[in-house]
Amino acid sequence: MTGKEKNFDNLYQKHWSELYAFAYNIIRDRAIAEDIIQEIFIDYWDRMDLVSIELPRAYLFQAVRNQCAKALKKRTFNEVQIENIAALIPELDEVEFDEIKNRLLSEIEQTASSVLLAKCLTVFKLRFYEQLSYQEIALELNISQSTVENQINKALKLLRGNTRYITNTHFSFLLSLV
Template sequence: MTHNTFINKKLVFNKVYEQNWKALYVFAFNILRDKQSAEDIIQEIFIDFWLRMGETDIQNFTAYLFQAVRNQCAKKLKSKKLTAFELEIFEEALQLIEDEQTIEFSKEILMEEVKQKAHEILPKKCLDIFTLRFYDNMTIKEIAEQKSLSISTVENQINKALKLLKAGNNYYIKLLGILIVCS
Protein backbone atom coordinates (compact mmCIF):
# COMPACT_ATOMS: atom_id res chain seq x y z
CA MET A 1 0.00 0.00 0.00
CA THR A 2 1.47 3.33 -1.01
CA HIS A 3 1.56 6.29 1.33
CA ASN A 4 -1.14 8.13 -0.68
CA THR A 5 -3.40 5.08 -0.73
CA PHE A 6 -3.03 4.75 3.03
CA ILE A 7 -3.90 8.43 3.52
CA ASN A 8 -6.98 8.11 1.28
CA LYS A 9 -8.08 4.97 3.13
CA LYS A 10 -7.61 6.74 6.45
CA LEU A 11 -9.61 9.79 5.29
CA VAL A 12 -12.50 7.62 4.06
CA PHE A 13 -12.44 5.54 7.25
CA ASN A 14 -12.44 8.62 9.50
CA LYS A 15 -15.34 10.15 7.57
CA VAL A 16 -17.40 6.94 7.72
CA TYR A 17 -16.56 6.52 11.40
CA GLU A 18 -17.58 10.08 12.32
CA GLN A 19 -20.81 9.84 10.33
CA ASN A 20 -21.89 6.47 11.70
CA TRP A 21 -20.39 5.50 15.06
CA LYS A 22 -23.02 7.20 17.24
CA ALA A 23 -26.02 5.82 15.33
CA LEU A 24 -24.41 2.36 15.28
CA TYR A 25 -23.77 2.52 19.01
CA VAL A 26 -27.37 3.60 19.72
CA PHE A 27 -28.62 0.80 17.48
CA ALA A 28 -26.48 -1.82 19.26
CA PHE A 29 -27.32 -0.46 22.71
CA ASN A 30 -31.06 -0.45 21.98
CA ILE A 31 -30.83 -4.10 21.05
CA LEU A 32 -28.45 -5.31 23.75
CA ARG A 33 -29.20 -2.85 26.59
CA ASP A 34 -25.58 -3.26 27.66
CA LYS A 35 -23.14 -0.39 27.21
CA GLN A 36 -19.97 -2.49 27.26
CA SER A 37 -21.31 -5.07 24.80
CA ALA A 38 -22.49 -2.33 22.44
CA GLU A 39 -19.10 -0.58 22.61
CA ASP A 40 -17.27 -3.87 22.00
CA ILE A 41 -19.40 -4.69 18.98
CA ILE A 42 -18.90 -1.22 17.45
CA GLN A 43 -15.15 -1.46 18.00
CA GLU A 44 -15.02 -4.92 16.39
CA ILE A 45 -17.15 -3.75 13.46
CA PHE A 46 -14.87 -0.81 12.73
CA ILE A 47 -11.71 -2.91 13.02
CA ASP A 48 -13.21 -5.38 10.56
CA PHE A 49 -14.33 -2.49 8.33
CA TRP A 50 -10.77 -1.08 8.27
CA LEU A 51 -9.33 -4.46 7.35
CA ARG A 52 -11.87 -5.05 4.55
CA MET A 53 -11.94 -1.55 3.08
CA GLY A 54 -9.55 -2.27 0.25
CA GLU A 55 -10.58 -5.88 -0.30
CA THR A 56 -14.33 -5.68 -0.77
CA ASP A 57 -16.51 -3.49 -2.90
CA ILE A 58 -18.88 -1.89 -0.40
CA GLN A 59 -21.47 0.25 -2.17
CA ASN A 60 -23.18 1.71 0.89
CA PHE A 61 -20.94 1.98 3.96
CA THR A 62 -23.79 2.83 6.34
CA ALA A 63 -25.97 -0.10 5.27
CA TYR A 64 -22.96 -2.43 5.45
CA LEU A 65 -22.11 -1.29 8.99
CA PHE A 66 -25.69 -1.52 10.24
CA GLN A 67 -26.00 -5.03 8.84
CA ALA A 68 -22.72 -6.00 10.53
CA VAL A 69 -23.91 -4.58 13.87
CA ARG A 70 -27.28 -6.31 13.50
CA ASN A 71 -25.56 -9.65 12.83
CA GLN A 72 -23.18 -9.27 15.78
CA CYS A 73 -26.05 -8.31 18.11
CA ALA A 74 -28.02 -11.35 16.97
CA LYS A 75 -25.03 -13.60 17.73
CA LYS A 76 -24.66 -12.00 21.15
CA LEU A 77 -28.35 -12.42 21.93
CA LYS A 78 -28.32 -16.09 21.04
CA SER A 79 -26.15 -16.57 24.11
CA LYS A 80 -28.74 -14.75 26.29
CA LYS A 81 -31.39 -16.78 28.06
CA LEU A 82 -34.29 -16.05 25.75
CA THR A 83 -36.96 -18.65 25.23
CA ALA A 84 -36.98 -20.24 21.79
CA PHE A 85 -40.11 -18.29 20.94
CA GLU A 86 -38.60 -14.96 22.10
CA LEU A 87 -35.56 -15.67 19.96
CA GLU A 88 -37.79 -16.50 16.98
CA ILE A 89 -39.68 -13.21 17.43
CA PHE A 90 -36.41 -11.32 17.70
CA GLU A 91 -35.02 -12.89 14.53
CA GLU A 92 -38.23 -12.01 12.67
CA ALA A 93 -37.97 -8.47 13.98
CA LEU A 94 -34.38 -8.18 12.76
CA GLN A 95 -35.55 -9.10 9.27
CA LEU A 96 -38.38 -6.56 9.31
CA ILE A 97 -36.90 -3.56 11.06
CA GLU A 98 -35.50 -0.83 8.87
CA ASP A 99 -32.23 0.48 10.30
CA GLU A 100 -33.45 4.07 10.45
CA GLN A 101 -36.68 3.10 12.21
CA THR A 102 -34.79 1.33 14.97
CA ILE A 103 -32.73 4.39 15.75
CA GLU A 104 -35.79 6.62 15.90
CA PHE A 105 -37.76 4.43 18.31
CA SER A 106 -37.33 4.99 22.00
CA LYS A 107 -37.79 2.15 24.41
CA GLU A 108 -40.53 4.03 26.27
CA ILE A 109 -42.62 4.61 23.14
CA LEU A 110 -42.26 0.96 22.12
CA MET A 111 -43.20 -0.28 25.55
CA GLU A 112 -46.28 1.94 25.68
CA GLU A 113 -47.49 0.83 22.25
CA VAL A 114 -47.06 -2.85 23.07
CA LYS A 115 -48.68 -2.33 26.48
CA GLN A 116 -51.77 -0.76 24.88
CA LYS A 117 -52.06 -3.60 22.37
CA ALA A 118 -51.55 -6.19 25.12
CA HIS A 119 -54.35 -4.67 27.23
CA GLU A 120 -56.65 -4.81 24.22
CA ILE A 121 -56.17 -8.46 23.28
CA LEU A 122 -54.66 -10.52 26.11
CA PRO A 123 -56.69 -12.47 28.67
CA LYS A 124 -56.16 -11.24 32.26
CA LYS A 125 -53.88 -14.07 33.49
CA CYS A 126 -51.79 -13.85 30.35
CA LEU A 127 -51.60 -10.05 30.61
CA ASP A 128 -50.51 -10.21 34.26
CA ILE A 129 -47.64 -12.56 33.47
CA PHE A 130 -46.67 -10.62 30.33
CA THR A 131 -46.58 -7.39 32.37
CA LEU A 132 -44.42 -8.92 35.09
CA ARG A 133 -41.97 -10.29 32.51
CA PHE A 134 -41.61 -7.33 30.17
CA TYR A 135 -42.54 -4.31 32.25
CA ASP A 136 -41.41 -5.31 35.72
CA ASN A 137 -38.39 -7.20 34.31
CA MET A 138 -38.98 -10.26 36.45
CA THR A 139 -37.46 -13.57 35.46
CA ILE A 140 -39.67 -16.52 34.60
CA LYS A 141 -38.60 -18.18 37.85
CA GLU A 142 -39.50 -15.09 39.91
CA ILE A 143 -42.92 -14.88 38.27
CA ALA A 144 -43.55 -18.57 38.92
CA GLU A 145 -42.66 -18.13 42.60
CA GLN A 146 -44.73 -14.95 43.02
CA LYS A 147 -47.80 -16.41 41.30
CA SER A 148 -47.35 -19.93 42.74
CA LEU A 149 -47.23 -21.38 39.24
CA SER A 150 -44.90 -23.83 37.55
CA ILE A 151 -42.14 -22.44 35.36
CA SER A 152 -43.67 -24.19 32.34
CA THR A 153 -47.04 -22.50 33.00
CA VAL A 154 -45.35 -19.09 33.08
CA GLU A 155 -43.43 -19.88 29.88
CA ASN A 156 -46.65 -21.04 28.21
CA GLN A 157 -48.46 -17.83 29.19
CA ILE A 158 -45.59 -15.68 27.89
CA ASN A 159 -45.52 -17.63 24.63
CA LYS A 160 -49.32 -17.30 24.38
CA ALA A 161 -49.06 -13.53 24.87
CA LEU A 162 -46.34 -13.21 22.25
CA LYS A 163 -48.28 -15.36 19.76
CA LEU A 164 -51.45 -13.32 20.25
CA LEU A 165 -49.58 -10.05 19.84
CA LYS A 166 -47.67 -11.42 16.86
CA ALA A 167 -50.91 -12.47 15.17
CA GLY A 168 -52.19 -8.91 15.35
CA ASN A 169 -49.87 -7.11 12.99
CA ASN A 170 -46.31 -7.20 11.61
CA TYR A 171 -45.75 -3.81 13.20
CA TYR A 172 -46.16 -5.45 16.61
CA ILE A 173 -43.61 -8.09 15.68
CA LYS A 174 -41.11 -5.26 15.31
CA LEU A 175 -42.12 -3.75 18.61
CA LEU A 176 -42.02 -7.08 20.39
CA GLY A 177 -38.62 -7.90 18.99
CA ILE A 178 -37.20 -4.65 20.28
CA LEU A 179 -39.05 -4.92 23.57
CA ILE A 180 -37.84 -8.45 24.18
CA VAL A 181 -34.22 -7.54 23.76
CA CYS A 182 -34.58 -4.28 25.68
CA SER A 183 -36.01 -6.04 28.73
Protein backbone atom coordinates in the same frame (compact mmCIF):
# COMPACT_ATOMS: atom_id res chain seq x y z
CA MET B 1 -3.83 11.08 6.52
CA THR B 2 -4.30 8.76 3.55
CA GLY B 3 -7.49 8.52 1.48
CA LYS B 4 -8.37 5.22 3.15
CA GLU B 5 -7.92 6.70 6.62
CA LYS B 6 -9.94 9.79 5.72
CA ASN B 7 -12.80 7.71 4.27
CA PHE B 8 -12.79 5.45 7.30
CA ASP B 9 -12.69 8.38 9.74
CA ASN B 10 -15.61 10.09 7.97
CA LEU B 11 -17.63 6.87 8.04
CA TYR B 12 -16.79 6.29 11.70
CA GLN B 13 -17.73 9.85 12.74
CA LYS B 14 -20.93 9.79 10.70
CA HIS B 15 -22.31 6.41 11.85
CA TRP B 16 -20.79 5.48 15.22
CA SER B 17 -23.53 6.96 17.39
CA GLU B 18 -26.46 5.55 15.40
CA LEU B 19 -24.81 2.11 15.25
CA TYR B 20 -24.20 2.27 18.99
CA ALA B 21 -27.85 3.24 19.64
CA PHE B 22 -28.95 0.38 17.40
CA ALA B 23 -26.74 -2.16 19.22
CA TYR B 24 -27.62 -0.85 22.68
CA ASN B 25 -31.36 -1.06 21.99
CA ILE B 26 -30.93 -4.72 21.12
CA ILE B 27 -28.35 -5.76 23.71
CA ARG B 28 -29.22 -3.38 26.60
CA ASP B 29 -25.60 -3.46 27.79
CA ARG B 30 -23.38 -0.42 27.14
CA ALA B 31 -20.05 -2.25 27.27
CA ILE B 32 -21.15 -5.05 24.97
CA ALA B 33 -22.73 -2.58 22.53
CA GLU B 34 -19.49 -0.55 22.44
CA ASP B 35 -17.44 -3.72 21.90
CA ILE B 36 -19.68 -4.78 19.04
CA ILE B 37 -19.36 -1.42 17.31
CA GLN B 38 -15.59 -1.40 17.82
CA GLU B 39 -15.28 -4.90 16.34
CA ILE B 40 -17.48 -3.94 13.39
CA PHE B 41 -15.29 -0.96 12.55
CA ILE B 42 -12.08 -2.98 12.95
CA ASP B 43 -13.49 -5.61 10.59
CA TYR B 44 -14.59 -2.92 8.15
CA TRP B 45 -11.08 -1.39 8.20
CA ASP B 46 -9.57 -4.79 7.46
CA ARG B 47 -11.96 -5.36 4.53
CA MET B 48 -11.69 -1.90 2.94
CA ASP B 49 -8.84 -2.95 0.64
CA LEU B 50 -10.27 -6.39 -0.15
CA VAL B 51 -13.86 -5.69 -1.17
CA SER B 52 -15.90 -2.81 -2.52
CA ILE B 53 -18.88 -2.07 -0.30
CA GLU B 54 -21.46 -0.05 -2.22
CA LEU B 55 -23.69 0.84 0.75
CA PRO B 56 -21.40 1.10 3.78
CA ARG B 57 -24.17 2.23 6.14
CA ALA B 58 -26.37 -0.74 5.23
CA TYR B 59 -23.35 -3.05 5.52
CA LEU B 60 -22.52 -1.70 9.00
CA PHE B 61 -26.11 -2.04 10.25
CA GLN B 62 -26.29 -5.60 8.96
CA ALA B 63 -22.97 -6.41 10.64
CA VAL B 64 -24.19 -4.92 13.94
CA ARG B 65 -27.44 -6.89 13.66
CA ASN B 66 -25.50 -10.12 13.13
CA GLN B 67 -23.08 -9.45 15.99
CA CYS B 68 -25.94 -8.59 18.34
CA ALA B 69 -27.65 -11.87 17.47
CA LYS B 70 -24.40 -13.72 18.26
CA ALA B 71 -24.00 -11.84 21.54
CA LEU B 72 -27.57 -12.63 22.54
CA LYS B 73 -27.05 -16.27 21.64
CA LYS B 74 -24.09 -16.36 24.02
CA ARG B 75 -26.43 -15.16 26.75
CA THR B 76 -28.21 -18.52 26.45
CA PHE B 77 -31.06 -17.26 24.30
CA ASN B 78 -32.56 -20.02 22.23
CA GLU B 79 -32.82 -20.04 18.44
CA VAL B 80 -36.47 -18.98 18.43
CA GLN B 81 -35.69 -15.84 20.43
CA ILE B 82 -32.79 -14.99 18.09
CA GLU B 83 -35.09 -15.40 15.08
CA ASN B 84 -37.66 -13.14 16.73
CA ILE B 85 -35.04 -10.45 17.26
CA ALA B 86 -33.80 -10.83 13.70
CA ALA B 87 -37.39 -10.42 12.48
CA LEU B 88 -37.64 -7.10 14.31
CA ILE B 89 -34.65 -5.81 12.37
CA PRO B 90 -35.14 -6.78 8.74
CA GLU B 91 -32.43 -6.53 6.11
CA LEU B 92 -32.93 -3.12 4.51
CA ASP B 93 -30.99 -0.96 2.15
CA GLU B 94 -30.54 2.70 3.09
CA VAL B 95 -33.52 3.92 1.06
CA GLU B 96 -35.89 1.34 2.56
CA PHE B 97 -34.59 2.03 6.07
CA ASP B 98 -35.08 5.80 5.68
CA GLU B 99 -38.56 5.30 4.22
CA ILE B 100 -39.67 3.05 7.08
CA LYS B 101 -38.05 5.30 9.68
CA ASN B 102 -39.81 8.38 8.26
CA ARG B 103 -43.16 6.56 8.12
CA LEU B 104 -42.86 5.42 11.73
CA LEU B 105 -41.65 8.82 12.93
CA SER B 106 -44.62 10.42 11.18
CA GLU B 107 -46.91 7.98 12.97
CA ILE B 108 -45.28 8.83 16.29
CA GLU B 109 -45.73 12.55 15.64
CA GLN B 110 -49.40 12.12 14.65
CA THR B 111 -50.07 9.94 17.67
CA ALA B 112 -48.24 12.37 19.97
CA SER B 113 -50.39 15.24 18.68
CA SER B 114 -53.58 13.28 19.29
CA VAL B 115 -52.90 11.63 22.68
CA LEU B 116 -50.64 14.03 24.56
CA LEU B 117 -51.87 17.06 26.42
CA ALA B 118 -50.42 20.39 25.26
CA LYS B 119 -47.77 20.70 28.00
CA CYS B 120 -46.65 17.09 27.61
CA LEU B 121 -46.52 17.45 23.80
CA THR B 122 -44.42 20.61 24.09
CA VAL B 123 -41.92 18.89 26.41
CA PHE B 124 -41.83 15.83 24.14
CA LYS B 125 -41.11 17.90 21.02
CA LEU B 126 -38.43 19.96 22.74
CA ARG B 127 -36.71 16.80 23.90
CA PHE B 128 -36.90 14.61 20.81
CA TYR B 129 -37.21 17.06 17.93
CA GLU B 130 -35.21 19.99 19.27
CA GLN B 131 -32.72 17.72 21.11
CA LEU B 132 -32.83 19.90 24.26
CA SER B 133 -31.66 18.50 27.57
CA TYR B 134 -34.00 18.23 30.55
CA GLN B 135 -32.30 21.25 32.09
CA GLU B 136 -32.69 23.33 28.92
CA ILE B 137 -36.38 22.40 28.65
CA ALA B 138 -36.93 23.27 32.31
CA LEU B 139 -35.33 26.68 31.81
CA GLU B 140 -37.24 27.40 28.59
CA LEU B 141 -40.63 26.43 30.05
CA ASN B 142 -39.90 27.69 33.57
CA ILE B 143 -40.65 24.30 35.16
CA SER B 144 -38.56 21.92 37.28
CA GLN B 145 -36.35 19.23 35.78
CA SER B 146 -38.36 16.58 37.61
CA THR B 147 -41.50 17.88 35.89
CA VAL B 148 -39.71 17.59 32.55
CA GLU B 149 -38.67 14.02 33.39
CA ASN B 150 -42.21 13.13 34.48
CA GLN B 151 -43.67 14.60 31.28
CA ILE B 152 -41.19 12.69 29.11
CA ASN B 153 -41.92 9.42 30.92
CA LYS B 154 -45.67 10.04 30.61
CA ALA B 155 -45.33 10.83 26.89
CA LEU B 156 -43.26 7.72 26.17
CA LYS B 157 -45.66 5.50 28.08
CA LEU B 158 -48.67 6.90 26.24
CA LEU B 159 -46.96 6.68 22.86
CA ARG B 160 -45.80 3.10 23.38
CA GLY B 161 -49.36 2.14 24.16
CA ASN B 162 -50.91 4.03 21.26
CA THR B 163 -48.48 3.61 18.36
CA ARG B 164 -49.16 0.59 16.15
CA TYR B 165 -46.39 -1.68 14.89
CA ILE B 166 -43.72 -0.29 17.15
CA THR B 167 -42.00 -2.41 19.75
CA ASN B 168 -40.04 -0.82 22.57
CA THR B 169 -36.82 -1.60 20.67
CA HIS B 170 -38.02 0.10 17.48
CA PHE B 171 -39.50 3.01 19.41
CA SER B 172 -36.34 3.75 21.39
CA PHE B 173 -34.17 3.34 18.32
CA LEU B 174 -36.33 5.64 16.21
CA LEU B 175 -36.37 8.34 18.86
CA SER B 176 -32.59 8.14 19.04
CA LEU B 177 -32.50 9.01 15.32
CA VAL B 178 -34.78 12.06 15.49
